[in-house]
Amino acid sequence: MVQEVIKPDLVIEVSATPSTKFEQGYYENNTGRYVKVPIRDVIESGLIKNNTVINNDIAGAVDKNSADTAVLAAALRQRETLAEKYRHQGTNISPLVLVQLPTDSSEKMSEIDQTTRETVEKFMDENGINYDNGKLAIWVSGDHYPEDVKTSVVKNDSPIEVLIFKQAIATGWDCPRASILVMLRDIKSVTFEIQTVGRILRMPELKHYDDSALNTAYVYTNINQIALQEDTDTQTFFKTRFNHKTPEFRDDFCMPNIYRKRVVGQRHRLNRNFRKKFFPKLKEKFQISKEDSKDVRLQKLDALLEIAPNELTIPVLADVSFGHLDTIDQELFEQSRQVKLTADKPYIERIFNLFLKSASSPYAPHDSSRVLKDAIYKWFSDNGIDNESEVQRIVACSVANQEILNSVVDDAKEEFAKTMDKETELTYTDFKIPDEQEFGEKYEAYPMRKHALQPYYRPTENRWKTEEKFEALLDSSDNVVWWYRNGTSEPKYFGVPYYKNDDKGIEESIFYPDYIVRFTDGTLGIFDTKSGDTAKPGTTLGGSVDEKADGLQAFFRDYNEIAKLYRDPKWGFDITDMTGLWGGIVNMAADGHFELQGDAITQEMACAQLHGKEVELPEVNYDPSNWNGLII
Numbered sequence: 001m002v003q004e005v006i007k008p009d010l011v012i013e014v015s016a017t018p019s020t021k022f023e024q025g026y027y028e029n030n031t032g033r034y035v036k037v038p039i040r041d042v043i044e045s046g047l048i049k050n051n052t053v054i055n056n057d058i059a060g061a062v063d064k065n066s067a068d069t070a071v072l073a074a075a076l077r078q079r080e081t082l083a084e085k086y087r088h089q090g091t092n093i094s095p096l097v098l099v100q101l102p103t104d105s106s107e108k109m110s111e112i113d114q115t116t117r118e119t120v121e122k123f124m125d126e127n128g129i130n131y132d133n134g135k136l137a138i139w140v141s142g143d144h145y146p147e148d149v150k151t152s153v154v155k156n157d158s159p160i161e162v163l164i165f166k167q168a169i170a171t172g173w174d175c176p177r178a179s180i181l182v183m184l185r186d187i188k189s190v191t192f193e194i195q196t197v198g199r200i201l202r203m204p205e206l207k208h209y210d211d212s213a214l215n216t217a218y219v220y221t222n223i224n225q226i227a228l229q230e231d232t233d234t235q236t237f238f239k240t241r242f243n244h245k246t247p248e249f250r251d252d253f254c255m256p257n258i259y260r261k262r263v264v265g266q267r268h269r270l271n272r273n274f275r276k277k278f279f280p281k282l283k284e285k286f287q288i289s290k291e292d293s294k295d296v297r298l299q300k301l302d303a304l305l306e307i308a309p310n311e312l313t314i315p316v317l318a319d320v321s322f323g324h325l326d327t328i329d330q331e332l333f334e335q336s337r338q339v340k341l342t343a344d345k346p347y348i349e350r351i352f353n354l355f356l357k358s359a360s361s362p363y364a365p366h367d368s369s370r371v372l373k374d375a376i377y378k379w380f381s382d383n384g385i386d387n388e389s390e391v392q393r394i395v396a397c398s399v400a401n402q403e404i405l406n407s408v409v410d411d412a413k414e415e416f417a418k419t420m421d422k423e424t425e426l427t428y429t430d431f432k433i434p435d436e437q438e439f440g441e442k443y444e445a446y447p448m449r450k451h452a453l454q455p456y457y458r459p460t461e462n463r464w465k466t467e468e469k470f471e472a473l474l475d476s477s478d479n480v481v482w483w484y485r486n487g488t489s490e491p492k493y494f495g496v497p498y499y500k501n502d503d504k505g506i507e508e509s510i511f512y513p514d515y516i517v518r519f520t521d522g523t524l525g526i527f528d529t530k531s532g533d534t535a536k537p538g539t540t541l542g543g544s545v546d547e548k549a550d551g552l553q554a555f556f557r558d559y560n561e562i563a564k565l566y567r568d569p570k571w572g573f574d575i576t577d578m579t580g581l582w583g584g585i586v587n588m589a590a591d592g593h594f595e596l597q598g599d600a601i602t603q604e605m606a607c608a609q610l611h612g613k614e615v616e617l618p619e620v621n622y623d624p625s626n627w628n629g630l631i632i
Helices: 001-008 039-044 066-087 112-125 194-200 234-235 274-286 294-304 328-336 347-360 365-383 389-397 399-417 465-476 547-558 559-566 603-610
Strands: 051-054 096-100 136-140 143-145 160-163 179-182 187-193 216-221 224-230 241-245 254-266 312-315 336-340 425-431 436-439 443-446 456-459 482-485 498-500 503-513 514-521 524-528 579-589 594-597 627-629
Touching: 051 160, 066 096, 066 179, 066 216, 112 160, 136 399, 179 194, 194 216, 194 389, 234 425, 254 503, 274 365, 274 559, 294 627, 347 365, 365 399, 389 399, 465 482, 465 514, 465 524, 465 559, 465 579, 498 547, 503 547, 524 547, 524 603, 547 559, 547 579, 579 603
Parallel strands: 051 216, 096 160, 096 179, 136 160, 179 216, 187 224, 524 579
Antiparallel strands: 136 143, 241 436, 254 425, 312 336, 443 456, 482 514, 498 503, 514 524, 579 594, 594 627
16 A cells, blocks of 8 residues: 555654664665664653563562462552552553463464463452453454454553463554563573563653653563673663662651653754864874874874875775675675775765764764764864865775774764753652662672662662762761662652753753761761762863752752742642751762861751751852861
């Protein structure tokens, strides 16, 4: 119908598993192009969930029967939790549990599939879910119940709570209310990738909710070994490690909280601000300084790039006979006799434009490639090569040059992405120490007896010595009752508003302090650790540290007024009356001891307030040279 009747001039296909094997960038002859959308952009749009948790809180469902019934029980319990949370959000969505039968080699039901099916049906019936009351459905080869299961199960308010399937819904089926996947496998391990759980990633109303549990996909499985694909998206998306509040934790305060929620994305393309990120990266790569003459700069370019005419040629195979075309590989190409030809102008322009469009991805190539082209011309001109045709030749006729430039472009795009405006709105919520948290494979359990959630997980890579030393200090102090490591960028974590002043003007932003600490004197400390340049405003690492520090002090000082605002009936948050708040930016000095920013609310002030004394609070004024000794 599409190809023969409609005969479109343009076809746009959207898929998580595209069948068309394009490389990223434009193709010749109007064949088309492939555009990869980063998973983080899809998540931030509200289309899919934030992450996936595997076997969440399954310990409480273990019984004397089998692993299968344990994961089924955990899945049903999770379903009831989500259903209640949807009701609390005021939306009529019934979360769906998908139960996948063991073998996936074909559509035909195997003996183990049939046995597992019977186990699932029996268990569900014992829990009030069966075909007769319309809460159980099945969709396998040759057996559909109800008959219209493919459509009836999709409705957000469908009475169907559990769907048994095999492979029939593996592709091409969209049911956004599906939130939980039970994988009953006949193998001992499985490698997870994002596509494995594609059916439970959709958001039913194309938006994220204030409750982070509703922005999470849940997988329950009977396997005893879980591995994750090594790509960054998968490692970030799947959560396999969990911790929970300790049973004796009784500090159930509730504080005002805020987070920034994305509403609509902006035009996704490079602009003139890209040069501000690109040129410094190039200067760093080629070790160019302001004092260098053009001749010196050209020499530095020549040290890394192939720019001589005899280097900029195209290798072509000569006099080689192959028995089978599909046996040609790179090694054979390298060992064969070649001749080097001078590229003509059309070839150079074509390859140069392909490079620009590929290198500017994932930004819109039509506009972004022009921005990148002008930036490349400008930079080469500033460094001794004024001829644009020669610049094209340097890029187009050397794979090595392309690799070097592409790596610098990638670094610059990463920095540029941080400056992109996103249309967002500040959303007000409340903060409590969470009951549980989830972590991916790149986290390890570490013995910290006073952390509010146990076990304490810390990253296996990219850890900061400042944080490790501060955490050790908190955990060993007799003055600390408990401490909590805060997260970022999600409504369940504690965020403080502050005013960020940059070349775009004043903008209200959010600061996520590192640590929340309860002390034995009753005070509550909130701290963010820094050291070196991270404590200095205006540096690449320090950024807005002064504005964040002032925002946190304002939160301490104005807490009662903020709490009153949050308790307004139009919001109705049950915010706790609190005194005894103190803390701020904590700096690790060169000798290893910790200091609290000057002009901060101190523990002594907070303790006096806690006992009803009048205290004159200091003015907000962060000064990177003003520190006071900190005793924990």
